[in-house]
Amino acid sequence: MSAILEFQKVSKSYRVAKRRVPALCDIDLGVEAGEVFGIVGRSGAGKSTLLRLINRLERPDDGRILVDGHDVSQLDDTALRALRQKIGMIFQHFNLLSSRTVAQNIAFPLRISGELGDDEIRERVAALIDRVGLKEHARKYPAQLSGGQKQRVGIARALSTRPRLLLCDEATSALDPRTTQSMLHLLNEINEELKLTIVLITHEMNVIRSLCDRVAVLDEGRVVETGAVADVFLHPRHSVSRRFVHESEDVDEDLLNTAFDRVDGRLFRLTARGDTTYEPLLSGVARECGVDFCIVSGHVARIKNVPYSQIVLGMKGERVETALERFSSKGVTVEALR
Amino acid sequence: MDFIAAIPWREVGEASLDTLLMLGVSMAFTLLLGLPLGVLLFLTGKRCLIERVAFYNALSFVVNVLRSVPFIILLIVMMPLTEILVGTSLGVPGSIPPLVVGAVPFFARLVETALREIDRGIIEATQAMGATTWQIVTRALIPEALPGIVAAVTVTAIALVSYTAMSGIIGGGGLGDLAVRYGYHRNQSDVMAITVVLLLVLVQALQTFGDKLVLHFTRR
Structure with a gap:
């Protein structure tokens, strides 16, 4: 096992009304290739920022973020775009293009990268639509789909460039419990089939429990506990982790x-x-x-x-x-x- | 039937064509210049893709200045520049530059507003795919904002109709010119009434067609 993603002493703050407000402090994390790594925290704990540092939608103030050994902050524009094309991302609110059909949305990252011809794109998109179970919906527009179906489009779109890393930004938080379960199931299958590394952020411990191998608990911009999900769940050491576990078990x-x-x-x-x-x-x-x-x-x-x-x-x-x-x-x- | 016979129908026809020509040409130039300007305003705005606050403020100020000048003043002030640009400040050609200068800032603001309506998440998702700024604009922003942009074109075209009527005052030709010459100078209010009716029909047609187009492009 080798680290596909590493955070080394990463800090980030925001300027709010001329004051510096720390968002992340001294983050050290490693994600192994092929694992599902969860980051759990309350809203405002800094999870969203942490995730966005990986594909440089946000830049750190300090420290290094290594993806496959390359420091993300050092990349020039071309290299950054190439990296982003190999990192899939799905979102809480799906962020599909409303003016494009399901098939066109899934093809979109491939059109952006321009690495494949029309025939290859059509073939790959058809396979992905099939994989996420949306065969009858290929020609529909996002507005005609349910939340779960939209997220399936989001997942297919994220997979279209065959990334090695998938970032999930609260991907199930806008879905009902049943749809959440089916989405977690799909992500689990994808992780196993494609050996795809998944980094997800969530505020729901149940998402961590059913999908992740390892977890980091984030509180006020700091990692207070990391470890195998079973260890953190059954023997939480930090009070914040314990509270998360208790809440999830009612x-x-x-x-x-x-x-x-x-x-x-x-x-x-x-x-x-x-x-x-x-x-x-x-x-x-x-x-x-x-x-x-x-x-x-x-x-x-x-x-x-x-x-x-x-x-x-x-x-x-x-x-x-x-x-x-x-x-x-x-x-x-x-x-x-x- | 003296009423019908007294109307210079040939002139009415020519004036109508002139109005349509002015509208068509000035709208084409407005699109050509206003769309990029609107996109530029959007992109350089606060917390946007290529945030340049000073540049945005300067550009925004120029747009505001142009928008606050009454069109009738713009027509007069523009005369020397118009002569340099098209060789005359009269007739249909002479009215095109002031029409464009009057409409571009207005249209650009509407485009900027339409782009701001787009969910920021869509921009973020496109960025995360590794798109260039050009790709984000042409493949995500403009297609997503198309209904809003079409609505902006409709509103601008209708504003241009009233501007073309005003340009008649400085000899710009078209229906406005006809109305002034017959209705005002010769006191033939029937001709004026007909021009008003024709302008009304034109505005109605533009609005109806524009609304249909907006609906066609709306996928939400």
């Missing part, structure tokens, strides 16, 4: 603490990943060690394609420590909360 932290207070005995958080998730461990260990437990909170779901369960147990009994050792030996992560 957990109210205060209510949870009240619940903990009402439990007699000790409290443990158990996390199982992969196949362990489906093993009948709880009752078995309880029987063997003679402990009693209650489940205070719990969550069973998937991160990308890996199932996991995470539960908080209140435990009582003589041999609690033995029970915990037994859980650990089965591959369950145990954290003592109290």
Whole structure:
């Protein structure tokens, strides 16, 4: 694996009413070729700026942004355009040309680059329309399409130049939950089929959970946590990350603490990943060690394609420590909360 | 039927043709000069593709000055320049330069406004594809703003109709000239009425045709 994209000590500020307002501070990030990298943050956290630095829609004040080892800030106009032609981008509001049909929109980047002839363009566009499932809509104008269909056009358009990197700017934020799911599914397929690196920004942790391999949590212009999605999700270290995870799981932290207070005995958080998730461990260990437990909170779901369960147990009994050792030996992560 | 017989129909016909000729030629030049000027105003404006605040302000000032000069004054002030440009300040040729100078700033402003209506996201998306500024203008901005630009052409053409009528005062020919000569100098108000009706028909036709065209190009 090699880094296709690197941020080195990148800072950026804006002038607002003659004052400098920092947007990004000291960003260090690396994105590996072929992975789906998510950047999550609230609005105003600087995600949009971060994404736009990659294809130099914005310029950094400081630091370097390397795409395939080339410093983006050093490129002249011609080289910059060549780079942009190899970086696809999709947008929250789709940004399709309303005066062009679906097919013409998808062909647009190819017409701009001028590298292909008419026949080749027609062939490639037809294949892409087919790929995103819009065969019957090729001659329609964007205004005649639903939001999900428009984003499919956006994705096909972004893929038309066969980029190595796809930037997604809140690509599902304007879509309803069901359409969001189908869009995430499509992006996941594309990532696997084409080995296409995807960098996406979002404020929805669920997008990160179902699509990304790694995630960076952005807060007030700083990266507060990065890591594999499963690690950040199941064991968030920073309070901002924890809040994102709780929100996505509909957990109210205060209510949870009240619940903990009402439990007699000790409290443990158990996390199982992969196949362990489906093993009948709880009752078995309880029987063997003679402990009693209650489940205070719990969550069973998937991160990308890996199932996991995470539960908080209140435990009582003589041999609690033995029970915990037994859980650990089965591959369950145990954290003592109290 | 004395009323019909007293009307110099041949002159009415010639004057109508002159008006159409003035309108056609001046509109063509207005498009040719006004569209690039409008695009330039848009591009150099604040937070735009090639932001040049000082240049924009200067250009904008010139446009405003030209737009604030009443057309009748422009006709007179332009006379020496018109003679240099087309050799005469009279007749149809002599009225073309002031018409164009009067219409270009007006049209350019309308084009600038039409371009501003375009979603900035579309410009950003086109930039992200690696388009040159020229490609962004010709392949994204102008096609996207086409309904607005066609509407601007319609409004400008109608303004030009009234300008052509005014240019009759300095011997520019056309329906306005006819109205002044017969209606004012000879007190033949029937001729004046006919010119007014013809101008009205022309304006109505332009508006109807323009609206149809706008609708044709609208895909939103």
